[in-house]
Amino acid sequence: MMMRTRVLAAVGAAVAVAVAAFASTAASQNARPAADDPNDADLTYWYWGEDDAPGANGWLKKQVALYEKAHPNVKITVVTQSTDTLTSAFTTAAQTKSGPDIATQWATLPVLTPAWNGSSVPISDYVPAKEIKNWIGTSENMSGGKLWAMPQYLLGIPFVWNKALFKKAGLDPNKGPKTWAQLLAAAKKLKAAGITPFGMGNKDGYGGAWFFSLIGKQNLNSIDELKAAMIGKAKFSDPKYSGFYGALADLKKKGYLNSDVASISFTQGLQLFGQKKVAMSWITDGFAAGAAKTLGGVKGMGVGPIPIWGKGKLARSFDTTQSSSAFITSWSKHPRAAAQFLTFLHTPQALRAWYKATGVFPADKRFPASLVKDPLAKQRLKLNLSPVSVWPENFVPPQVDGNADLPAGELITSGSGSPADAVKLWEREIAKWKSQHPDEFRAYSKWVAEG
């Protein structure tokens, strides 16, 4: 009995010591100075950009090294994110209000949804207006009169064609299709010549989502019409919104898409054009810059706006977006340090280095256009600075985008569903979003009312 008592006493003492040690550690952690010194901080940056602009990861690594050298008490840990989990990983982290100090999301809804959920802070509260006025595309991330994220680059999606393959099929290599009818006519000739007319990858749904953004918008007169469909003031089943699935199904049915469209990823699809495996495609500025190298520049490839399919005012708009944007999380203990670093990424040397590393134009008015010397790049810059440019996918709530926009296109490209099935999926997921996220729906509706 005595022995048991001693053992118990010993265990009790050990537990007491452990608890005391734990408590003191916790207390010392809590006692750490929480001052937000912009020059003394450990920052974690969840970064994404490489899939838009190959070379982006290397550029950021160098910029971080430069910044840390200039600010010895600042340590920045970059965690690169994958396309598949960009939104979901952050949404999951935000559930527990923990994770990075700086996060990356695609512009507009993927940025604004966490803002409405209280997971981010307005960047305009930390960066002076005189700096922000130089940034391009800020309107994509405005809500409640505040700017919520910083743009880094301007991503245009040009239509591209392979001049050698056009010539081989008996087409004019210097004249790309300007209308959908011309695209179909060119595709017919290319197919007859044994050439795969159009390339894309849609195993993960992003190829279909691009089709929605590039072609689907073309019957709309403004992006407000799409917002109306999201909040139930218009029906997505209206052919004005969903008729584009017919065009996609038509491409598939006629055999104008690469045969492996349903089994290769979006990124693999973007590479097809530069690999000379397809005659036409639409790709990011970054991939266009890469393809220009393998195809021999302006002699080997043509660049132009997306062929016109629809009859709305947006049919003639170009598709430029800042694509991904950086924002500061609400749980970061160093928002000023984060803002100071993000501002550093817009310094002249950083902008020049960005363009040099990626061939993609920085989203900053201070970037000197004189640096753009390549004729193809000049064409792309001109397209990117078109007066009307919009990327509709940014205006679709992330849940609807992931659960409807992506799988709906997969139904078409795999041949397993009809355009009607795709529309049904959209309507179902819009309704589900409203019922599962009444708070988000209210915030979205309020944002729509802001105009």
Added chain:
Amino acid sequence: MLWPYLYVLPAVGAMAFAFGYPLVQVIRDSFYAGNFASPIWVGLDNYRGVIEDPAFHQSLVNNLKLLLAVPVLLVLGLAVALVLNDRIRGGRQYQAIVFLPYVLPAAAIGIAFSFLLQENGVLNTALREVHLGPLAQDWLGSSRLAIVSVGGLVIWQQLGFAVVVFTAALLALPPETAEAARIDGAGWWSLQLRVLVPQIRPVIELVTVIMVITMLTWVFTYVYILTSGGPGYASSVMELYIWRSFSNGANGTAASVAVMLLGMASVLIGLSLWVRRRAVAA
């Protein structure tokens, strides 16, 4: 009299903390909507929403389809184990080869197979090269075949586990029974099917239960990497449905499916144990 309870208390406490608390929390969450910070009581609405959702039906059906892989796995695993048990030349090497996929990370396997099984991937290219083009299929991009491809991959990876367990069970059998059967004139097939297999029945049942649980709750990685649940929702499974819901911030929906999945797995395991008890009693 109190001491024994006090001694087990830390272990019970740890178990309650590690398993009981999350379980109760998940069940609780299934009755709420919204985020964790400001949950909204919705009663059974999450369950209703899930039951009415065609994407969930598809996911459930796919899990059930994957269950069809269990008998295939058992038959293949048993067949290989019986052959290896015959002390064939190089048996250990064969066993290592069969077991190898099981020790490879599922993510790595998924990525490798996602390239292998593409429409113009290695498998189809090889088939076309040897004039078997008609057999080349869009293994990942076809809504009909995507879940079959997932099932095939799971069988390929899990086969090693079944073989090793069955082989170990066969090796543990007393050799006298088989020897007596041989003396009595039993042929190879009779020896395997009437003497050896019945003796390892409890192990077969155990592997069955493990495989059923695997097909219901352990295939996320394969599906996510190989097909992302597509095309559309053609190869989605309940785990993926849970992940999608959670990553969309629909925690209540995710929790309700998790509870349903737990219920299903429990029923199947309970059923299996009941069958086993009956068999032992008989």
